Amino acid sequence: MLKVEHLTKVYPNGTVALKDVSFTVNDGEFLVIIGLSGSGKSTLLRCINRLIDPTEGRILLDDADVTKASSGDLRQLRRHIGMVFQQFNLVKRSSVMTNVLSGRLGYVNPFLSLAGIWSRADRDRALKALDRVGIKDKAYERADALSGGQQQRVGIARTLMQEPRLILADEPVASLDPVLSHSILQYLEQLNKEGITVLCSLHFLDLVHRYATRVIALKDGVKVFEGLPKEINRAKFKEIYGEEAQEVRATTVEEG
């Protein structure tokens, strides 16, 4: 469904964040991107919905060229691409409900939404989304009154409002403790099983092994690996993360 071709991103200050990256994502995949901090994972994910404009290369979403889309077309494309962020990116002072409803902004009448008016159907949809992630009872609390794990679930509910075909998740569990990491990734896994393609960057290898259907690895903006999770052996690991790296597990805490 998604084709990335020769993608390069050079930031205005000269940093080359991505260098000639190409890969394909098939329908229904749970593709995980790994790589050291600064290897370009966030840049890659943000190029796909063009929160960042790539310098060179093409991105095709079901044959629609994202890189060439006009700003109107781009908003249409973005409606179907959900995004989950490491820092949740909720409006902390707004209610959980408002945060979830804002995921619907691409669909609704702009004038009504500017006046803060939402249809019955959208409100029901928002409550249903919150119910799916198990925090329907928090709908009218302020977002910053929730714990980190609950806030990320609000982030997922907001994404569900978009009825996405593709979810981009940029280190969705990096701010959470290991137990919560699994609960959040299980929601993503569930959505993936229902047919939503997931593109997710992760830090911990045990999580990669547990959730990924396929993995690509970036190093200094270059794709250095593409394959199945079980193909990442000790040698590959050293190649991706460097000689001194130790494998760290998200779940070491419980497993002793």
Next chain:
Amino acid sequence: MATKAPSPQADRSPIVAGLLSLILPGLGQVYGRQQYRGGVIFISELLAVLTAVWYKVPAWYAAPAIIWIWNVWDAVGAARGRLRSTLLPIAAALIMGYGIGWQITNIDLPALTRNSHRAAMILAPMLRPDFLSQVEVTNTAWAPVEVPCGPNPPASTNTINGITVTISPNCGKLNDALTLQASGLWPNTETLIQWSTPIGDRLPLGKGFITALYVPADAQGNLNVVIHVSPNALTAAPDPTLPLEHRVYLTQSHPQAAMQLSKNGAYVVDGIIQTLFLAFMSTTLGALLAVPFSFLAARNLMGGNPLTLSVYFIVRTILNILRSIEPLIIAIIFVVIVGLGPFAGMIAITLHTIAALGKLYSEVIEGIDPGPLEAIRATGGNWLQMVRYAVIPQIVPPFASFTLFRWDINVRTSTIIGFVGGGGIGFYLYQWIIKGDFRAVSSSFIAIAIIVIILDYVSARVRSRLV
């Protein structure tokens, strides 16, 4: 302060360092690779010497001398790779600072007790604030007198309110004796007798012409008394030889049980209302105008290209300058331009509010979390939706909180802006202080305290809900 300097190395000659610092304070430290320390020492010594010279008190030369000697010792230390404690020179400078400060502020503690009688003079009337007065029914009449005598003196008898007043003779020079007769007054009631000049100034006719003259009417309501033309009757006359009609007024009054706002009490109410609206208008107007400036003064919005960046610097500079000028001073300028009154005060406080809120607002904008903006863009929302759902919720509560706080400050400023003619309670207060009417001063103090306390409380309550 010297912590950032590279740690000294013991590779310089202590003798050279000491000599250099003896010639020019700080030079030895520079030689010992302590450039920053040397600079600070040089500037401190220079300031200490200049201050001592300026104030011409020989004792003050001790401080620069101590710093100079210490600096030589320090330079030797620096050359040997040791940093000396800065306690001594700092203490010397502080003692000098306090000494000169004492001298400059004319501290005169005995004055606090020496003039206690003045305090009593002020405090006694202040304990009886002039706000309410008893309702009185009055009975008034008058008769004309010509001063000095002219060819056609006015009729000497005048009847008003059933009271007939006769003065004979019906003209005279200053200090002449006149016989005043009246009938139809309230019987057995004190009657106040006053001289009224052609421009309406009421002059007292009692002892020495400085106290009020009270004469009782008899059981029939008649009164008969000799008065003298006030020696001050012609003080305001343009030509003392021109005969003009003056009047003698008779006033009786019966106090009633009811209370009413006194004349000054009404002024206090009027002044407080003016003050509140002055603050209200300048806060709301200032807040509205501050919004566009705050966007121009927010670095995260304006840092994009050199053009917007220069707009940012210009707006910042203007706001900083404007904010550093007290509203009282701005008001003086606008009193000259638009005249005395609340309008001048309003402009001054509005300008200051724009500057103060513009800065605070811009800091709020600079501090917003870009995450939600990114999230709204990612859902396919347009620019306006992003502002509505990601920017406004982040900035409105702190904006409102800062604005309320400003209102609080502006009410205080509005109470004194009248001292320079900017309207509000301060305008009356200033005049009462000058006239020495401390009863009215006291009632305005109380009124100001009450509204400031109430607003303080309300704004704190509302603000605590906003955060």
